[in-house]
Amino acid sequence: MEASYQGGVSYEETNNFQRLSQTIASNIKKISQNVSSMSKMVNQLQTPQDSQELRNQLRQIQNYTQKLAKDTSSLLMELMKLPVDQPAQKLQRDRLSDEYLSTLNAFQSTQRSAAQKSKEDVRKVKAQNINIGDPFAMNANNKELLEMGDTNVRKQEQLTMQSERELLELEERERDIRQLESDILDVNQIFKDLGTMIHDQGAVVDSIESNVEYAVQNVESGTQELRQAVNYKNKLRKKKVYIAIILIIIISILLIVIFHR
Incomplete structure (x- = not known):
C-alpha cells in the first residue's frame, strides 16, 4: 500500500497531473495557432481579399477554437483540483494557467474584431439597399413595367433576384454575428469560472501556508x-x-x- 504513494500524493494522481498538463499544453498551442490564423483572416476582411469563402473558413476555425477553449478550460479546472505537494508541479500548473488565460484573451480579442467588422458590413449593406427587405418593392410600377421591353423586364428580374440573394446573405451574416457574440459571452464565462477557481485555489494555498507557519x-x-x-x-x-x-x-x-x- 505504501508503495503506491510518493510524497503524500499517489502515483495515479501524479500520472493524471502529467497527462492533463500535456493535453492542456498541446491545446494551448493549437488555440494559439488558430488565433494567429484567425487574426490574418480578420485583417483580410473589408479588403480586396475578402470573400464568402474566407468568411466561411473564419467561421469554421472560430467554432473549432471555441470548442477547444471550452474543453481546455474543463481540463485546467480538473488539473487545479488535483493535490500537489511538489513545488515543480505547482509552478507548472500556474504557468499553464497563465498561458491559457493569455491565449484565451487573444482569442476573444480576435472574436471582437471579427464581430465589429461584420457589423460594419451589415450596416453598409443596409444603407446601400434600403429596400433589401422588400425585393418586390417595384410592384407599384407594374403598369410601367408592362410597357417596358423584354430586356428591361429581364433586368428588373435580375435585380430582384440579386436583392433576394443579398437579403439571404445579410440574414446569414446577422446570424453569424449573433453566434459570435454568444461565443464571446461564453469566453467571458470561462474567464469568470477560472478566476473563481484561481481565487479559491489561492485561498487554499494561503490556508496551507498558515497551517505550515502554525506548525x-x-x-x-x-x-x-x-x-x-x-x-x-x-x-x-x-x-x-x-x-x-x-x-x-x-x-x-x-x-x-x-x-x-
Missing part, C-alpha cells in the same frame, strides 16, 4: 520546551551529585573523628 511555531515552541526540560534535568543531576559529595565529606569527617577517639 513551525509549534515545533519551535516544543523544541524550546524540550531544551528547557533538558536544562532542568541537567541541573537536577548536578544537585544530586553535589549532595552526594557533601554527604561523602560529612561521613568521612565523622569517621575520622570516631577513629581518632
Whole structure:
C-alpha cells in the first residue's frame, strides 16, 4: 500500500497531473495557432481579399477554437483540483494557467474584431439597399413595367433576384454575428469560472501556508520546551551529585573523628 504513494500524493494522481498538463499544453498551442490564423483572416476582411469563402473558413476555425477553449478550460479546472505537494508541479500548473488565460484573451480579442467588422458590413449593406427587405418593392410600377421591353423586364428580374440573394446573405451574416457574440459571452464565462477557481485555489494555498507557519511555531515552541526540560534535568543531576559529595565529606569527617577517639 505504501508503495503506491510518493510524497503524500499517489502515483495515479501524479500520472493524471502529467497527462492533463500535456493535453492542456498541446491545446494551448493549437488555440494559439488558430488565433494567429484567425487574426490574418480578420485583417483580410473589408479588403480586396475578402470573400464568402474566407468568411466561411473564419467561421469554421472560430467554432473549432471555441470548442477547444471550452474543453481546455474543463481540463485546467480538473488539473487545479488535483493535490500537489511538489513545488515543480505547482509552478507548472500556474504557468499553464497563465498561458491559457493569455491565449484565451487573444482569442476573444480576435472574436471582437471579427464581430465589429461584420457589423460594419451589415450596416453598409443596409444603407446601400434600403429596400433589401422588400425585393418586390417595384410592384407599384407594374403598369410601367408592362410597357417596358423584354430586356428591361429581364433586368428588373435580375435585380430582384440579386436583392433576394443579398437579403439571404445579410440574414446569414446577422446570424453569424449573433453566434459570435454568444461565443464571446461564453469566453467571458470561462474567464469568470477560472478566476473563481484561481481565487479559491489561492485561498487554499494561503490556508496551507498558515497551517505550515502554525506548525513551525509549534515545533519551535516544543523544541524550546524540550531544551528547557533538558536544562532542568541537567541541573537536577548536578544537585544530586553535589549532595552526594557533601554527604561523602560529612561521613568521612565523622569517621575520622570516631577513629581518632
